[in-house]
Amino acid sequence: MFSLSEENYLKAIFHLERAFPAGVSTNALADEMNTKASSVTDMIKKLSEKKLVDYKKYQGVKLSEPGRETAVNVIRKHRLWEVFLVEKLGFAWDEVHEVAEQLEHIKSEKLIKELDRFLDFPKRDPHGDPIPDSKGNFINSNKVLLAELNKGESGICIGVKVSSPEFLQYLDKNKIALGQLIVILEKESFDQSMLINLNGKELKISNVISSNLYIKIS
Amino acid sequence: MFSLSEENYLKAIFHLERAFPAGVSTNALADEMNTKASSVTDMIKKLSEKKLVDYKKYQGVKLSEPGRETAVNVIRKHRLWEVFLVEKLGFAWDEVHEVAEQLEHIKSEKLIKELDRFLDFPKRDPHGDPIPDSKGNFINSNKVLLAELNKGESGICIGVKVSSPEFLQYLDKNKIALGQLIVILEKESFDQSMLINLNGKELKISNVISSNLYIKIS
DNA sequence: CAATATTTTTAGGCTTGTCTAAAAATAAAT
């Protein structure tokens, strides 16, 4: 078993690897973990000795296969708990992160297996992020950012890129929810802002918004 | 907020105070915490500085009012999670302790409030132990050990004194469950063993068993 | 009540995970 801190580092490396597939830098990791570069170096050494990451001095880190498995398992637990909090306990989707950060470290195979069943094997968390299955496989849907679509195109809103309370509350306020059909009526070439159709209602959104909404193109 | 270790010490002191109301000894606490007396002394000093316990050297510890509140809150969380595990996730009553030991330390007022509501404000955990309310009040029922009753007396089984898997599985095997009416048909004066009536069926139980079952006398 | 046994505390050390400050390596820029 791994410590809370080790699990958090593995999770952070997993997330950063998407942006830095060649290797995650010490500074990027320090930033993500809200800690200092020297602390990161210490921990990376430990993870490297445990064969959870591949590491060469000054070269950044990558997850090893066992490291990736551990990270994905933590992410699976995080997202299942988020579903629980929203679906069963009535939390809003911008309130779940902090609590799920704690719950994701509870150690019990049976707990997560039964929770998954209790929630009816959800495929996505409340933010639309995919929940890996017990073997660590993610569903891969052909999602794109709304900002990448053009006038006349459309798709189902399936996720958010950023989960800050501010952004999620903006979406709530404007009645933008996951599962909704979005049709692009106009796209302003100057600032990339869009006029979209949402359930019959029209809404003007900026490029900042459209760059943080994932759309499933059918 | 308090550390995991601090919460566990407070909880242990709370439980031991029932047996040692004059003050919990360092050794008793070391035993309960599976640690060494010197470690206990260290922690007691820290808790004492934080005004969570009253402590005088060589005199044992007692919880202060804030210490008791914290301990009771941890116990409340532990027992609510046990109800969740059994009622919602289908755990057996002898499987819940270890997981609840972890879950009890999750920090979120809202989480526990909503969990309580989700579980429909349960008054007892799966072992029959009372769940304190959000203000820290325990329901007090006039419970006695089955062993203290005599021939002809009867009552409802409401709890167990010991929660070891062996004992709980013995109860399951013999169909003894909480909420059940127990009538004492015979009591052997030599070894205190009893012949009881359980839902129409007769069962012979030893004094070891009857000394670990709580009965509510009506 | 003095001697012995037990309990509790102190002293010093270890590990985990963090920090600051300084040194070393790499990258950028003139």
Next chain:
DNA sequence: ATTTATTTTTAGACAAGCCTAAAAATATTG
């Protein structure tokens, strides 16, 4: 290509929580 800037690592320190061994206080017992 040599200087300058940035990134990364090392060195040494610290707090939390635990340990062992020894000292001090309290209890027990003849």
